[in-house]
Amino acid sequence: AGAWDFRSAANTLEALPPPEGIEIALAGRSNVGKSSLINALTNRNALARTSHTPGRTQELIFFTGKTPLTLVDMPGYGYAAVSDKKVKAWTRLIHDYLRGRVNLARVFVLIDARHGLKTTDDAVLKTLDQAAVVYQIVLTKADEVKAAELERRVAETKEKISRRPAAFPELIVTSSREGTGMDVLRSTIAQILAE
Numbered sequence: 001a002g003a004w005d006f007r008s009a010a011n012t013l014e015a016l017p018p019p020e021g022i023e024i025a026l027a028g029r030s031n032v033g034k035s036s037l038i039n040a041l042t043n044r045n046a047l048a049r050t051s052h053t054p055g056r057t058q059e060l061i062f063f064t065g066k067t068p069l070t071l072v073d074m075p076g077y078g079y080a081a082v083s084d085k086k087v088k089a090w091t092r093l094i095h096d097y098l099r100g101r102v103n104l105a106r107v108f109v110l111i112d113a114r115h116g117l118k119t120t121d122d123a124v125l126k127t128l129d130q131a132a133v134v135y136q137i138v139l140t141k142a143d144e145v146k147a148a149e150l151e152r153r154v155a156e157t158k159e160k161i162s163r164r165p166a167a168f169p170e171l172i173v174t175s176s177r178e179g180t181g182m183d184v185l186r187s188t189i190a191q192i193l194a195e
């Protein structure tokens with residue numbers, strides 16, 4: 001707790017910090033709750049900027065802790081008001097990062113528990129499959145849906161990823177607001193570090 005710090009930000013491949021330790025990246029559509037999750041996970045209220053202007057962060061942000069772990073906050077995607085040129089620039093950055101990062105152990109792909117997988121998410125999963133980077137779905141904002149709906153969403157999402165080559169079969173259900181799933185997320189990270 002409190003041990004996390006901003007390390008660097010990169011919006012080009014050349015600007016990436018040298019790979020050190022183990023990296024875990026977090027990806028997701030704008031507004032999925034990624035900043036809130038990073039803040040809840042690291043016990044830092046404002047480590048990742050929570051923002052009501054989606055699509056603003058267009059860099060890879062690197063956070064380091066006391067463990068050999070670096071958390072990487074990837075730019076949110078799926079925000080319509082961003083220019084094509086910008087979309088292309090960070091699609092390429094993300095692509096290059098995912099394909100070339102030797103110490104990237106897993107990507108948590110955040111999905112809103114209310115909405116499930118969307119078309120724009122599928123494009124990202126495809127990129128991850130092609131790059132052969134193991135990714136794991138993290139459902140966010142679980143507090144917003146009733147238990148039965150949540151159960152359906154988990155089953156439906158598991159089914160959708162079941163034939164994807166690089167998808168980790170288990171989902172993690174979270175609510176940053178209520179702290180749900182943070183223990184699972186932390187033990188999953190501990191397991192990845194121990195591998």
Ligand code: GDP
Nearest residue numbers: 030031032033034035036050051141175176177
């Ligand atoms: P980001 O764009 O993915 O970084 O998303 P943010 O973390 O900025 O959150 C987007 C919005 O969702 C904000 O209004 C948050 O308050 C809200 N939010 C984030 N996490 C949760 C959660 O666990 N439950 C609920 N109900 N709302 C959340």
